[in-house]
């Protein structure tokens with residue numbers, strides 16, 4: 001086995017793995033499981049600082065993004081797609097798939113979305129049903145200021161869908177303060193449960209938009225409205241993955257008990273960037289570094305694959321390359337959730353610098 005230091009999936013703690021081994025009831029018939037599901041949802045809402053209802057869906061992160069778009073989009077609806085990264089851009093596909101018209105707001109991918117520039121744009125263009133944006137766009141590690149961007153969009157009556165899959169719990173997400181209508185999370189990033197689940201928080205305004213639709217939601221599995229009244233009716237739209245939800249609950253309880261989690265992420269991320277910069281390795285971003293992942297340019301004279309291979313085969317540490325336009329150009333260190341501990345990071349960084357040296361990269365001070 002190797003040490004997983006990827007930006008998702010992340011290391012899964014033993015108590016989460018054991019929780020998944022609990023005896024299984026029938027989640028469709030066991031009334032106690034409806035309570036367990038609802039209480040787990042309430043814990044997630046609490047951890048995201050919101051009164052909004054959380055729904056856990058049986059499918060990994062992407063299902064949450066698709067469900068948000070499927071549930072809000074009617075044919076012909078306009079959606080503003082804020083794009084400064086690969087996941088940001090990708091939202092356009094979900095808008096189109098459900099008959100919406102995505103309008104791209106594409107900006108520089110090495111810095112966070114500029115609030116003032118967006119404000120200027122919105123003064124003239126604001127006829128959108130909703131906007132999509134990404135908190136941490138993981139392939140580059142860029143962190144957008146959802147706390148300012150979402151209230152600004154909301155001021156123009158635009159609903160917001162935020163992908164916070166790889167940021168939440170490593171970066172603060174305050175749903176109510178930020179007026180986010182739908183925030184999407186996943187089990188396999190800083191939550192540190194295995195892949196398999198997504199969860200979304202849904203605001204009253206988002207529910208109203210769904211209730212006022214003239215056409216039905218063009219999906220069953222990605223339909224958020226279908227959960228309406230599940231608890232009162234003791235009815236789930238499909239059989240819930242009960243063991244996954246037991247694991248998720250344990251992971252959420254770990255987070256609730258870990259008061260230093262955000263500060264630890266910030267410290268580890270800062271140390272990671274400093275160590276690389278001091279060694280003369282160039283970070284991919286100019287500003288807007290997420291505390292959950294660090295992305296650096298592949299130094300001249302070597303390749304991403306060589307770095308990843310030596311780290312995995314000789315050091316038994318798994319780092320990640322990237323994809324899309326960043327494939328082969330950068331390497332990513334995922335220091336989120338359980339990965340974000342001083343011991344694993346110290347080991348990873350030492351192994352990484354030695355690996356780079358072995359590959360002939362000249363490092364400052366080494």
Ligand SMILES: *Cc1c(COP(=O)(O)O)cnc(C)c1O
Nearest residue numbers: 008061062087136138163165166
């Ligand atoms: C991981 C991730 C998702 C979930 O999708 P994957 O299938 O794991 O790629 C969604 N959004 C972001 C920003 C992510 O990092």
